Amino acid sequence: MKFTDGYWLLREGVTASHPAQVLDVNESDGALEIHAPTRPVRSRGDLMTGPVFTVRVHSPMPDVIGLTLTHFTGGEPRGPEFELATSDTAAEISYDDEHATLTSGDLSVRLARGGPWEVEFLAHGRSLTRSGHKNAGIMRDATGAHHLREQLVLTVGTSVYGLGERFGPLVKNGQVVDIWQADGGTCSEQAYKNVPFYLTDAGYGVFVDHPGQVSFEVASEVVSRVQFSAETQELTYYVIHGPTPKDILRRYTALTGRPALPPAWSFGLWLSTSFTTSYDEETVTSFIDGMRERELPLSVFHFDCFWMREYHWCDFRWDPRVFPDPEGMLARLKARDLRVSVWINPYIAQRSPLFDEGKGLGHLLRRPDGSVWQWDMWQPGMALVDFTSPAARDWYAGKLEALLAQGVDCFKTDFGERVPLDVVWSDGSDPERMHNYYTYLYNRTVFEVLRKHRGEQEAVVFARSATAGSQQFPVHWGGDCEATYESMAESLRGGLSLGLSGFGFWSHDIGGFEGTPTPALFKRWLAFGLLSSHSRLHGSSSYRVPWQFDEESVDVARHFTRLKLRLMPYLYETARTAHTEGLPVMRAMVLEFPDDPGCAHLERQYMLGPDLLVAPVFSDEGDVTYYVPEGTWTHLLTGETVTGPRWVRERHGFLSAPLLVRPGAVIPVGARDDRPDYDHADGVTLRAYGLRPGDEVTVPVGDVTFTVVREGNTLRATCTAPAAAWSLAAGTREIQAPPGTGLLTLELD
Structure with a gap:
């Protein structure tokens, strides 16, 4: 949100108050508490009016320092709050005539005790970022709404990344980013996965600890600063020291949670019924038989929405007209050594028998007048499950347990973004703060059901919406992309951005969701999809079985599926690193090569784990241009070498793509190419x-x-x-x- 009109003026109707100086500094429980009036104190007369900022500086763990800006403290605290970890950390506090300093690990924050307001974050004596004169502020807009704002300086040449799964340029400098869940596809500034965390290549990241709407102006309103603001009386942010981007992600995920380790079988190929296509058990069986006849290894079969009756989403009951024997069908699929996934969402249509049940039990979200909140946007008369209620969570989980008992293995946890504000939550949560946070409670509920009934090593979901901390419940996929090369590229940007936001595992709809891809596009997307963390064939109104396109698509699917399965010893160890360290499987080049300026803006290629460079092909003809960092790299598929640093132009057939091994690497290659879950x-x-x-x-x-x-x-x-x-x-x-x-x-x- 912008508050200023250029350098000198405020926008019409905006008023601003800024901390002017430190009045006093106190210590409390290892933290600093500072009072900062918004006008210089020259006489006792200046002590009569406000506002006055209360600023608390503390450290939850080494190399992470939090700063809380507070105006009024009289309000009752309302949730939700992000669940953050802490560790024993002995922050050191020191003073001199000019500064008060809190140090945690190698990170320090230094506050000017006299003169103009200034907060500076340093590591090993080097300034990382700072907030100075008129950067922090209490901003009231033309409507009278009360915002707290902070601006942190960007040093020359610093690039900013992250802020969730964003489909625009990977480097966020110059962008306006609103952290607000939306069901907007993959082609705009809206996002399904909004994370108020950004990472820089200057040795630090920043996490804004506010689950509601946070507006970021990234080198946009003020081109030398990252500005963030929220409509609140208290705002906390954490500066997280690296020094490398990997170190920043390790510490950020230690704070907000690290991904669970998905089961090995989930890394195989998933095949879906697609969304609005017609299908029954005969159709499903024909797909599975067709995959087997063509020697296409298949690990998971997914039933999308219409496994349930129309207008009944969700009632968690198989459509008896199409699937009269669901238990028998699932047993037959299991006999083919397949795992089964089914689509769910957190919405309850009015026609679902669960609507009256949930209403009577008080498990559905309500309006202030006590009536159930409803609308017709997705399903006629649909309501939302109120996941702030433990009883409602148990009720919802019980419906899923019945499916697990039938033989279902995992769930595609769709939706969770369109969460209203004119409501009353069971636990009294603030509706604005709950809008983004709802997806965390939804996916956690489903993931915990799987963990309870399938075990720690078997739990996996296929989730669309997410916020900070949701990385603990993998896997996430990119949502509704179009069947175009442009959308394929925007999906990759979204996945790399999400990886730089603490998420370890990511997937996308091979071939695109909306529309039907051409055979050439489908084959190019197959290579990209099978060189991703997780791989799923899924569409909207058309099937995605390879032979629907051409016979060469079958060959391409077979080639890259078997390649991925042979690479499972390497990929699964990369997955363990995501689980233990918070580093993504698919990595933006800057994450592996932060000292190479040629990698800062690269967004059409990535590292698959630490040692494999992948450059998807975005053209029918197979022309591709990519950057090779320093050293002699080897094409995994051909053995040819390329020496960098330099740009490379190549043309690839459909059975090939740039897949290069980093110099000095040892790649473990498995003995099997028919399944992902073998003794690697x-x-x-x-x-x-x-x-x-x-x-x-x-x-x-x-x-x-x-x-x-x-x-x-x-x-x-x-x-x-x-x-x-x-x-x-x-x-x-x-x-x-x-x-x-x-x-x-x-x-x-």
């Missing part, structure tokens, strides 16, 4: 690329850890279980493991 260490091949004499690389694969060392012209590998060693002379392609181990083949690039 059994029969694994280690492929070493560009190791120099003296290089040593550790390669974890499940419970086994391999160490590969280059000694002169020899590669030597050892592993922890069973204890064994192998050596390989330069020029030799492979060596088998000693008899009886059955674990390893070693290849030299």
